[in-house]
Amino acid sequence: MSEILRCENLTKRFGQTIALDGLSLLVGSGKIIGLLGPNGAGKTTLIKIACGLLTPTSGNVYIEGEKPGVRSKSIVSYLPDVEHLYHWMTVEQIVLMFRDFYEDFRPDLAYEMLARLGIDRKARLKTLSKGNKEKMSLILVMSRNAKLYVLDEPIAGVDPATRDYIISTILNNYNPDSSVLISTHLISDIETVLDEVIFIKDGRTVLHGSVDWIRQQYGKSVDELFREVFAW
């Protein structure tokens, strides 16, 4: 198992607030990993630092042994938890944009998935429904042959049918040699697809292990353990 993501003593402060507090972790390739924690645990902050959108206060993050930069961005496929696509573009323009910038992008696959959803290539992104925008973002991210997929809350705030669609899109399209890091607090929906989980609390890793190991060790599901660890 080769290393895809490594964080060393990562700390991020926003004024007086500590979002990450000396977090360290190692993620290998070829796995689906759940980054689990309650709201405000530091999941999004960690993801943003790994994707080069935030600068850590201290500590380091490495993607395939390199700090976030042009090379890491060419192998990481990132789905943020905000509507980030250029809303004034048409569906076709944004697909072409991804094709222009990412060598690993597969436009045929993107068009195929869009056609299955009945999304018109000529439609402007701003005219799409919230659900379709989210699906569109996911399709673009999963149409890449990336080494690391980083999905920030992909199933938050969507209906159960869309949730199923998102999970199946992830499972059917990710490169099996790569890793998928999914941040969420809706564990029961994705527990069955996860190989590993990382529990984050107050900006620190409180547990990191395989789903099978957790079930053996604690005699309960990840969801049950999560409720226990993060109980108020």
Added chain:
Amino acid sequence: MVGKLMKYDFMSFFRLLLPVQLIIIGIAAINRIIQIFESSDTSAYHIAFVSSIVLLVISCLVALVMTVVIAIVRFYQGLYSKEGYLSHTLPVTPAQHILSKLLVSVIFEIGTVFSIFLALNVALGGEVALELYKAGFFLFGKAFGLYHVHVILFIIELVLGLLTQAATFLLTLYFCISIGQLANRRKILLAFGVFFGLYVAVQILLTIFIILGIALSSNPGWLDFLERIVDWASKHLIAWIHIIAWISIILNAVIGFVFFLVSKTIMTKRLNLN
């Protein structure tokens, strides 16, 4: 990669600025149509003519201001708002992002000036415009006869000067926006603060230079030095103009480059999209 970035920046500018530029030319065309009724010499004609001229002038000014405003908005939205989540995860460097935005902004500034020029041609009509061109070429010929190749050099210096001035102005705005991003809250307010802070700093520096100049005026050595410069400049006026032009171009380019470096460094080492 800069070319690819420019392609998409161009698209984002185009959809916003094309209507503005078409409106200017449209107003100029309306003014031209009104001029057809010049022979009627009625008060209605005069009111319509003056109104369309005022409208044309206002729309030209608005177009110039809008070009700068859109350059600022596209820089901020594309790199520091939600769109930044996409921009900064593309496999390109911050320097390439800034360069792309800068080049496209300058191209559209030139485009707006060209649209205004075109609008004025439409409003003035063929004959008047032709007379103005003739006068322009006549003056250029006269100037060329007197100053030879220097006239062409002056034009090159003027164009370079305007381009570096425009680029440096945009880079100053990029710098202010980037500094504003260093704050955890009220980022735009800080950007405005930095802009006015820069303005005040420049005024203070100028005042210091003036005070120094006055203070040194009692020094005979300094006065002698100034006298020699004025004497040399009066004897070599053309060379003096070239020197001043190039000092201005180089100074602008250096200031712009410093602002470029600061913005690039902030995006590389201090980016905080939240």
